[in-house]
Amino acid sequence: MKTYSDYEHWKSTPLESDPYLSIVIPAYNEANRIVPTIGAIAAHLSGKGYTWELIIADDGSKDETVQLVSSLGLVNMRVLKAPKNGGKGSAVRRGVLAARGKYILFDDADNSTPIEEIDRLLPKLEAEGFHMAVGSRAADGAQEGNKSLKRKILSYGLRFIVKHFFRIGVKDTQCGFKLYTREAAQKLHTAQTVMGFSFDLEILYLASKFGMQVAEVPVNWVDAPGSKVDPAKEARRFIKDLLRIRLNDLRGAYHNKRAAELRVAVVGTHPPSQNTLTEYGYHFIRHLRAKPDVSEVILICDELPAGESYQFPRENGLAPVTVVPAWKFGAWNNALHIWKAIRQQKPDVVLFNIQFASFASSKLIAALGLAAPALSRAAGYPTITLLHNIMETVNLKQAGFAGNPLMETLTRAAGKFFTRLLLRSDEVAVTIPKYVEILQKEYKTDKVVLAPHGAFNQTPEPVFDPNPAVLRLMTFGKFGTYKKVEDLVEAFQKLQPRYSQPMELVIAGTDSPNTPGYLAGVQQQYAQVNNLRFTGYVPEEAVAGLFTDSTVVIFPYTSTTGSSGVLHQAGEYGKAVVLPRLGDLAELVTEEGYSGEFFEPGNIDSLVNAISTLLDNPPYREEMGMRNYLAAQGLPMADVVDWYLVNFYYLLAQREQEQQPKTQMPLTVAPAATSRTSTRITV
Template sequence: MKLAFVTPYPPSQVTLNEYGYHLIKSFTEKKEIEKIYVLTNHLENDEEYSRYELKGIEIVPCWNFDGWSNFLKIRKALKKIKPDAVILNLQFMTFGGNKIPAALGLLTPWMCKILQIPSVVILHNITETVKLDTIGMANSKWKTKLFLRIGEQLTKFILKANVVGVTISQYVEILRTKYKVNNIVLLPHGNFELPVRVYLNEPLTSINLMAFGKFGTYKKVEVMLDATLILEQKYPQYKFIATVAGSDNPNVTGYLNGVKEKYKEMKNVIFNGYIPEEEVAKIFQDSTFIIFPYTTTTGSSGILHQAGSYARACILPKIDDLERVVEEEGYGGAYFITDDAQSMADAVGKLLNDPEERQRIEDQNYAAAKGLPMNELAEWYISHIKSMTAKLN
């Protein structure tokens, strides 16, 4: 079986690149798979992809982030490759930070149907549950209504895929009810390769609060930095570090530079910039708590699963989607009121004051990360693809 994946892939900095890497890696040892093609975005130097080559895969840069003709370029690549099936790793901003190219790229599942290539989409977010104003997509009521309408039309194109998997149970019901389709399934996020566990040095003396991702829209780090200052005053026996591991969201270029300027007097904050895949493990292992400075969510959280893989406790905002994922998948953490630095500091303090509870959450998260390895998730994909191809023959 020859498979094509349409996905960002490291060292591309496009969102979902790490998920794409780990998902594809889980397929490389499957006996049913003859060849894997990774249809990903162009870099300034495409030769950089060679750092992440895996046995049995061919990386095919064929589209451009913010390009207007991406679905046509992917079509051309698919016609040349002639795969048995396509797996698309998508969220609504996969193909661009600008609205038109982002939207046009999402015609790809429909295009696969026209080519009669069986396709599976894993859709990480849906417009029905995203607060568009907080992610930089709309800043007025009429724009929100317009973009929701456009989102509905794009969702219909995405639903042309043979199977559409979503990672939150609520999404299944929303899509089935609203769009009257029966090709929606609950597709677990899956857990990245489980590393050897590295325990924190006990008793704690240095506390590293780490936020990971692309910042500036619904992920804003000021609340974490303000919470760190509060914690320094309340717990002088600890050394606190705030680590911002990531880069700007494409919609708010320059955001982190503004934060650096605002907090230039703060000595215990580290801005790492983009974290290459090979450095991700150390960033998580050096952390005490994984901070989620979110004001909304855009689907299941890969960072939550990574926190579990590295056995770290999470400090989480009270957001319905995120709480639901945490509960459904067996993770744990301490909660704070969204965008409230004092509440975040109190959540951290709760676990500092109760090390046994912190350790219990670390154990719980590590156990949850064992729940569904991507290696088993790959078997699910292969089974469904076999069923789809059998119907075509």
């Protein structure tokens, strides 16, 4: 009975997130056979305990197939209707590329391989890490029933050719029962060019070419009545398609970068390194790995202390990460080592995730590291530098140059020089619109692009607690340079006596690498303050709890900073925030839809007032938290990563164009359509 209730639920309740399994059935004039197949699938999968969807990829059926399946009223079944017949391969391709499941099964409409066989294929991907598992009528243990003599001859003949001329290990290439990880499916079917009967062969050829692991699993198989294969005719087409696949490969048709072949090098930091921008680096790489067209991420990062290591377990659906610890915080020759690592790894494109002090605390040594993007581009690699701060907005007086005009002038001149050096990248990306305009104006360049910060995670809608047991104030970051906590501790001391509820001030994070020992000094200075907690390094898995347990998130900054990762995180968890009245943050609030309560930097009473405004007014706190949540949800980092990829493809295309002979005329394609239909929608 559980199976039936599961079926009823599946039939009528839309999935809330991407399913575990997608089943794609290509269908051409299948009105007579498809309903029992759907029934068999639903009967077997209901009660399995995982989520699944069904996709019927019509291939321009002239019978009632589409109307029939549409009338079944299954909410988790999608029918992709094709206006004309394009071949079974085209239907499978559309279905597979539209599928959202972690695993995707392509299954013939005639149910010739019973759906129960999926239970043999799934463990190959799930437990053994294969990219693909194909049902096989030729593997040891397979049973073939009802197979006609004509079909047997065709099968053996084709197997011989495939094995000896194509070196494809799979014995049965044509079985219509293939399971892929989503990443593999998208990669393979994006590169697919054969839309006819032999598309399976091309997919297996590509799997071998792309270095994927394919398991061949024996399955039961029945030559279903009404099967549409004419053996002799199909054998001729098969040979023709074989030659076409070989020719395609020789012509380089499968080298298209959009076909999941992009190797991206990211130069920057990543946890457990304690240098700056690790949090950004962690999330950026996480999202980059999930992009179907990225085949490998090469992390060119800083060396870790003995005993620590970077961990990137292999996961289905994520591109592998090659870790190259090539530079050291504070070393003078970082640019050279990074350049060497890039030349050794030969990525397709390079992204630098840096700020001015990424490579050292000493200004001169840090600046030497900034030559790395210019070297990368000079070595021929399309290079984008994501620059988190710019010299033009740094308040040098607050940075210690007050009263020394000569030093200030020299620092500004050096800043300009190194900014020009960074502009030797193909593009410099900054996170705030104002930065784009400043750099464009100051350096008369068109190389600067806006690439917003984006929210690290898509989080569920926050639950607001108007009366928390503890009023918890929290600040998070790397402290000591422009993030200083003394005023915040002073403000906390003034606030504690005002409230009857228990309070806590949480200072989460570590010293900035430029100011070692800063937090230990503060801790000593305020040792007598009650309810003051220093967390030290916050591992990634503890970040969510840190934010959700906070009542208000505070930004005790004294200088401009660029787009704030912590503000985006506060947004993700729906938190009200207290911000300094500084140019960048106010700009960010306006541009990205965040809101906060502002205080004057350096004025403790102003900070006290801003915090108590939020503590005293729970509805206001809730409204601000919700606004920040919506702002964060509006621009996920996964989308921002797409922007970088779009820019990289543009740079790659530009290079390709530059390499073409100049005499060649641009290729124009005449419109093929004589009519088109369009649907108008007003949002």
